[in-house]
Amino acid sequence: xxxxxxxxxxxxxxxxxxxxxxxxxxxxxxxxxxxxxxxxxxxxxxxxxxxxxxxxxxxxxxxxxxxxxxxxxxxxxxxxxxxxxxxxxxxxxxxxxxxxxxxxxxxxxxxxx
Numbered sequence: 001x002x003x004x005x006x007x008x009x010x011x012x013x014x015x016x017x018x019x020x021x022x023x024x025x026x027x028x029x030x031x032x033x034x035x036x037x038x039x040x041x042x043x044x045x046x047x048x049x050x051x052x053x054x055x056x057x058x059x060x061x062x063x064x065x066x067x068x069x070x071x072x073x074x075x076x077x078x079x080x081x082x083x084x085x086x087x088x089x090x091x092x093x094x095x096x097x098x099x100x101x102x103x104x105x106x107x108x109x110x111x112x113x
Contacts, residue, residue, distance in 0.1 A: 002026045002102040004093045009107030010085055016111070020078040022093030022104055028069060029097040035089035035109070045091070046078060060086075068108040083111045 003025040012018050020033070029050045036042040046067035047056045055067050066079040076093060088111050093104040 002095045004095055004102055004104035006091065006093050006104040006107040009091060009109045011110045011112065014084060014111055015113055016083050017079070017081045018109060020080070020091055020093075020109075022076045022078075022094075024076070024095055025066045026074075026095075028071060028074055028076065029095060031069060032074075032094045032096070033067060033078045033091060034094060035087075035090065035091045035104075037086075037089040041087075042092070047093060048076060076104075080109070083109075085111050087111050 004022055006020060008018060008020040010018060028077055032047040033045040034042050035045050039063045045061055046065055048067045048069050053069065057065060063081045064080065069076045089107060090106040090108050092106045095102040
């Protein structure tokens with residue numbers, strides 16, 4: 001199995017920034033960030049391919065969020081800028097390879113004044 005440990009969440013004012021980190025215990029294949037707010041479905045935030053670094057973003061996050069990876073450190077990052085209250089959620093890191101998926105425990109992001 002793969003262990004994923006997220007960190008970097010916290011309380012931030014609207015318009016502020018946070019950088020989330022996810023450290024993987026094994027080789028990083030396709031990685032992604034997802035979030036789930038209370039009473040809402042879990043939604044995709046951003047994806048990044050295993051080696052080439054091709055990225056994708058949810059429309060609501062384009063221009064504000066940036067996903068990146070450091071394979072040497074086995075870490076994937078999510079830089080979040082211009083945060084909005086609606087970004088408040090638990091953010092999860094996901095590792096995937098074929099039929100296998102592993103999720104981190106999540107890190108809380110709260111955007112509030």
